[in-house]
Amino acid sequence: MDIAADLSIMYVLYIIDKDCANGSIVWDRGVGCHFFHGIPAFQHSASSSGRERRQQPRNKAFSSSSSVAQVQRRIICGAAYVTDGDTITINKQQIRLFGIDAPELEHPYGKQAKWAMVKLCKGQTIQAEIIESDGHGRSVALCTLPDGRDLSAELVKQGLAIDWPKFSNGKYRHLEVAGVRRKLWLADARQRGRMDIWAKFEANRQGQSR
Known part of the structure; x- marks a missing residue:
């Protein structure tokens, strides 16, 4: 399991490095990762600005004090x-x-x-x-x-x-x-x-x- 986790982290860092050079959306913090035959893979969908990896939608919080x-x-x-x-x-x-x-x-x-x-x-x-x-x-x-x-x-x-x-x-x-x-x-x-x-x-x- 430790080896699998290390491979997952290395893969994420590789994707971020690679896609930043291409100017595309690269990573959502906290995105779920699963393994396919021991290789980390991400659920992803195509977008107009490039590849995008998303986590499941969460409720958005709104702060009226900061209007953010x-x-x-x-x-x-x-x-x-x-x-x-x-x-x-x-x-x-x-x-x-x-x-x-x-x-x-x-x-x-x-x-x-x-x-x-x-x-x-x-x-x-x-x-x-x-x-x-x-x-x-x-x-x-x-x-x-x-x-x-x-x-x-x-x-x-x-x-x-x-x-x-x-x-x-x-x-x-x-x-x-x-x-x-x-x-x-x-x-x-x-x-x-x-x-x-x-x-x-x-x-x-x-x-x-x-």
């Missing part, structure tokens, strides 16, 4: 199209980076955050472990580079995003550069529920554009 729905964890890999500092698209699936808050494109440092993310993702196969969905229908994922670096952490370390403890439990707070919350004051205001500051900024911006 819990979903089955799965991993997708592929090239990333960058929308802004904390939003990317892989295999036509929009993904919100886990645990951080980057400025909107029209906000101060918004474009810098986007292009920093473009530089990180360019030419790379990004692995996204989808852990939940947000109130805007986007998948929330822990995204990593092939060398294991966390995209959320990298942007925070560059001073172009801040930790969002409501969702991250403070995972990235220690990486924030000095003074970044004054620099990214609109993102900080959103976290503190001060949307009146956003409204004032938008009113001033629209007035200046006339």
Whole structure:
């Protein structure tokens, strides 16, 4: 039985490695595995984005306090199209980076955050472990580079995003550069529920554009 379990683990790691290179959906955490003549095999079904291995459907939990729905964890890999500092698209699936808050494109440092993310993702196969969905229908994922670096952490370390403890439990707070919350004051205001500051900024911006 120990040998069979080892073979199962080795097979899973091989599939993840192999399929990440092909940019397909590769694995659901907790997926059931059975043995066929001593060889581990997975129940799988075809999908438009590639092979997909799924576990049996489970009830989704929803947290009204965070407006985030819990979903089955799965991993997708592929090239990333960058929308802004904390939003990317892989295999036509929009993904919100886990645990951080980057400025909107029209906000101060918004474009810098986007292009920093473009530089990180360019030419790379990004692995996204989808852990939940947000109130805007986007998948929330822990995204990593092939060398294991966390995209959320990298942007925070560059001073172009801040930790969002409501969702991250403070995972990235220690990486924030000095003074970044004054620099990214609109993102900080959103976290503190001060949307009146956003409204004032938008009113001033629209007035200046006339």
